[in-house]
Amino acid sequence: MTKEISTSKWTKYRLLNRSSALSRHLPKTMWLRESSLYSFLDRYGEVIVKPTGKWGGSGVMRVRKVEGRQYELQQDTKVQTFSSKESLYAYLRSKITKNYIVQQRISLATVQHRPFDLRVMVQRKRGSSTWKLTGKLAKVAGHGYIITNVARSGGKIVTVEHALQKAGITDRRLQDILSDIDRVAMLSAKQLYPRYRWVRAMGVDIGVDKSGHVWIIEVNYKPTLSLFKRLKDRTMYRTILAYSK
Secondary structure (H helix, E strand, O other), X not given: OOHHHHOOHHHHHHHHHOOHHHHOOOOOEEEOOHHHHXXXXXXXXXXXXXXXXXXXXXXXXXXXXXXXOOEEEEEOOEEEEEOOHHHHXXXXXXXXXXXXXXXXXXXXXXXXXXXXXXXXEEEOOOXXXXXXXXXXXXXXXXXXXXXXXXXXXXXXXXXXXXXXXXXXOOHHHHHHHHHHHHHHHHHHHHHHOOOOOOOOEEEEEEEEEOOOOEEEEEEEOOOOHHHHHHOOOOHHHHXXXXXXX
């Protein structure tokens, strides 16, 4: 098994899905096939199609049903419409060269109509098997984008609390959601660690939907630490660097 396959989004999804505590936090996911695309569109109405081995939002597409039998595909800010599922899939096959998955799309909470997700850093010190949550932030998508990768979409970094409050999460619910985020991130690292013992830092990307439910979007083993430099308070960034030594 190559390293790309062993660390792919699909492999990590399957490992995380073995945990009964985490499975309810995972959007339904399958290999992209004609049958899986059709069944997911019929079931969810809107899906995400993305490569298993690329990062930074590259290759991610949103597909959704629109009026009649038409389907809409968005990649970055470009939107195309197809008259049938068959023509949609034919287009996808013409563009896809590597392994892709299809995933239930989560209706992420938004800040000023822009979706956001969270990057939660979970790390362990060299020689230790004890994981610690060292920082978290929110990535808000750029205008017109479906992906939250800041470099690709021109989005912005804000604190998690700021994003959740701007999304309309009340103070009464805020603490419960923050606790869920921390719990899910820590459980994710502990679930994956036995398979990936060389990993010392995991960037757990977590989404919160409009009802406040916490979702695992994906887990990165080479997370970009510099995102945390964009926060006004550099305390988390310094902690993350200390754990990286």
